[in-house]
Amino acid sequence: MTQQQQLTPHLLLVDDDTSLLRLLTIRLEGEGFTVTAVEDGQSALKKVRSDSIDVVLSDLRMPGLDGLSLFEEIMGLRQDLPVILMTAHGTIADAVEATQRGVFGFLTKPVDHDELRNMLKKALSHSQAAQPGDWAKNIITRSPEMLNVLDQAYRIAKREVSVLISGASGTGKELLANAIHKASDRHDKPFVAINCGALPENLLESELFGHAKGAFTGAVQANAGLFREADGGTLFLDEIGDMPMTLQVKLLRALQERQIRPVGSSKHVDIDVRIISATHKDLQKEMEEGTFREDLYYRLNVVNLKLPSLKARSEDIPLLARSLLQQSAERHQVDVSQFSDDAMQMLVKADWPGNVRQLVNVVEQCVALTQTPVVPLHLVEQALSSSRQSWPTLTEARDAFEQQYLHKLLKMTDGNVTRAAELAGRNRTDMHKLMKKHELEASDYRDRQSEES
Template identity: 90%
Template sequence: MSESSKNKPHLLLVDDDKSLLRLLTIRLEGEGYQVTAVEDGNAALRKLQNDAFDVVLSDLRMPGLDGLSLFEEIMGIRKDIPVILMTAHGTISDAVAATQRGVFGFLPKPVDHDELRTLLQKALSQSQAAQPGEWAKSIVTRSQDMLNVLDQAYRIAQREVSVLISGASGTGKELLANAMHQASDRRDKPFVAINCGALPENLLESELFGHAKGAFTGAVAAHPGLFREADGGTLFLDEIGDMPMTLQVKLLRALQERQIRPVGSSKHVDIDVRIISATHKDLLKEMEEGTFREDLYYRLNVVNLKLPSLKARSEDIPLLARSLLQQSAQRHGVNVSQFSDDAMQLLVKSSWPGNVRQLVNVVEQCVALTQTPVVPLHLVEQALSATKQSWPTLTEARDAFEQQYLNKLLKMTDGNVTRAAELAGRNRTDMHKLMKKHDLDAGDFR
């Protein structure tokens, strides 16, 4: 596709009358539209799986899949796309039935070009209104659920409130946080991100608040910390639910007082940051279990944005897959342009437990292995199979290690919590919290 055609509205034209198909294509292209023309409903569905369209213009009466049946199929793929139906057999009852079912418009044949032009302009206004704004151009979506989240995110992005983004791993929480930063008045200042579950407590504290020279072994120079690095901008605290309780207290104090104290320093430093945090955990449950502070929860969760899973926004899968394919092909310098129809159908039907992150991995594997411009079905099947046993996140791997470690420790000490805590370099209170987190009972090891 040329650079100029990327900016043209893309119409899918469907009619079994070849001469009318050619005539309308010429006229519409002359008015600045990019037109893809097909002769039946099944061909239209295949195109919709592989290409993004702004409007569908279809004949009502066609052999096989008629216009209304095609419309119903389209709604299962792309609920937001306007569909206009044309017919030489138009009746009032046809028009009423079509519009009641959600068809955008209805045109009698022979088509009046002025009427068509007006209807297309209205349809495009609706289609374009459903797109994410320029502020969220990195987020590819047509899902109404996702668009609702983006609409809410945009409205609060320019307000100085803390936001908690919740959603399963791989749904794009950091991407949304970064987009909100770009839409805020802080966009000219840094966006800084950290995964709170990826570092041990002492290192996480140093990373967040900084440390003075000589604060601990190895601190050969002062470190400003991420709060100061993000000064004037946004600090994104990913997996906030994994932050240790003692550090939660220090974070709460920093947010309340708008000051931090670097590790090993007696001086406080003023901070000016906007906090956006994220978690895949149920923090209300964590509060009930005593692993997350209630006062910190309400400080962080002024506004809650919930990201849908990829399966819940399945209409986005073709768009995301094509976008990721194009990016990967450019990055690796390979000639691959699309998925085969059956490969795309498999992508749409898959369950995606790893969400968008898993889709990224599947596309990357396909680009690495394909030897043709069209990615075949067997490569998608292979990549999906490889990612079913998905590589754990650092937090998941850390939790798994922690549980194995505690099991071995309690076996070694015959369930003596005091002795186990000494070996682990923790106090009894911490040890009991860790055991509760992993549902371990000391009596089972005696």
């Protein structure tokens, strides 16, 4: 959005009542808007396609394409465009349906001018916050909480500070990190991401810091590592809470000295990267339990951005669902354009423990199975049911395996932690930390053995 557009926002006014159209046009132009007024939904769609519109104010009840149908069509063209509906015959049911579908606001006629002015101001500020300079174009939202996060992210993007993004799995932490990178002065340099919980400790160290040729078995050639790959740009450390303690020490030293030493090398290499990290864990609790270094925490957590769950931003669900549906339909080259009304209501009311990642999975299943252009309710019910038993992330799978492994190990050694540590190739301290992480008690295994004997 250009500076001129921000000074004179362009409003599209749609109403089949020509006298009201003239009156509102005069009032809104007096408020500083550039107003384009049309009398029907089809004309409005043409303007959305051809003009740079900042907000739409439309009547709900119109011949032909009514206000809600017009909104659905607009969302297929521009997910970022706020739509406010007006009606002389408004009911609570109308307002609930409109907001569930993602309509920005709902006003009853005769329109109170102060209420309209405040709603337009809020719609424009939200629209501008979500799309400053196109940096966050991949983040679809109208949620005040999410827009507040975006506003904070935009303000700190150009500052050379480390950012820690916290939030549950599937909330879009990497997407936000990438948006911060795009809004920063490093946007023309690489954005490099790695999941710290997805690799064993030795491989993670090599991936991050690089290694010299012959540093270990299989190192047939030198590897620069991700720090150097991200030179001048941004390195995103996802699931930083899963990083082993020994690597936390090395990472802290690299951040303090702005140098790294590749595995198997005696030479230090200067680095110039911005660090953005993310975690679904409570790092304060991890510090108390001794599994995360306090000095590293304060080095990484200069600014903390907390992403809300999808359930907490339910007004975004219709917008996200439509966008994902359109993308999936195009990718699979199938003719599916929308969800039925009851299917959309079910999406809005669902719990979404897997957040946006789960929504992506549900929409993909619906597109794969639907045989009609409109996704019916029963397919959404089916997809929601199967997604509750969805495939775990690599971190979740590793944690589940680790817990099962420890359980078998302690059972096999009758709760003897020293013996278990020896078999696992770990020391007693590491073993106790792992047992505490998975809430396992050695005495439980000793008691069980004595009872069986």
